[in-house]
Amino acid sequence: MPTTPDAVLTVVAPGEGDVVPIPGFGAILKLTSMTTGGLVSIVEHPFPVGAITAAHRHTREDEHSYVLTGEIGFRSDDDEVVLGPGGVITKPRGQLHAMWNAGREPGRILEVITPGNGFENYFRELGELLTSGVSGSRPGGPLHESAEFAELAAKYGLTYATPDWLDDVVRRYGLSPATH
Template identity: 30%
Template sequence: MSEIQKALVVHAEEAERIDLPDGGGFRLLADARHTGGALGANRLSLAEGAAGARSHFHALSTELFHVLDGVMRFTLDGVTTTVAAGGLVSVPPGTPHSFGAAPGSAAELLVVLAPGVDRFGYFRSLGRIRHGLESFDDLLAEQGRYDVHSL
């Protein structure tokens, strides 16, 4: 018999903040360990026209993006599209994708990865990389651990 998972409640003030130098940042909401592996979730704020992630894929998980505010640009398996507030993008495992705020727009996203992978460490590293405290090459060695495979 499997362990019964308890409901998770994260209040805004409890979410760990990873600030980015351009004014954007991550709000870490749930890691896989918090949800019995069901999902991971974060809120991402991107400054006007800011890059979110270079081209990558997830081997194990589907990544869902709900655009809360602004306009996003997604490149999904080589096809670029824009998605405005209220829109949703679901990226299945193995699909190359990249994303960022559209030119002239800042954006807010809810990002969910299912099944979950403990990725809070990944987001902390990204914050240090964006502040020039770490090299992106250091993070490449952790691709399997975080199920983020750069292209």
């Protein structure tokens, strides 16, 4: 099996990882691009009841989500599904997507990002931006209109949008939009 010269043996025990505080969301970095030679990043995301990510599009990487606990809803372009523990979905680059807690208990997913490209650093920088005093904390609100947020999104090849389907998803599941 081929390996990359930059990959190193990495062990992350249960409950370990680099915790990145993101208000209303969160990220636990399990594997980084640095430790995998750029092949993959693995990030765990807790989903509090009522949480939904902002609708966004990646231009450089694909996301593969594995549901660990709870019921998590996914919308990628015109496709929508709710998955329970063990469910997996791939959200290809270029598709506008969002994820939400579709149940009545906290949920968690493991996000496998390919290629790694250092994308896990987006979560670090987003957490710093949100705790730095930049105003706004909801999609379409002042944060998404700020120059700092636009610069961060562009740096990581992300675009954000408010698709026609977002209000319907928020209403059907009684959600509170987040900032991711």
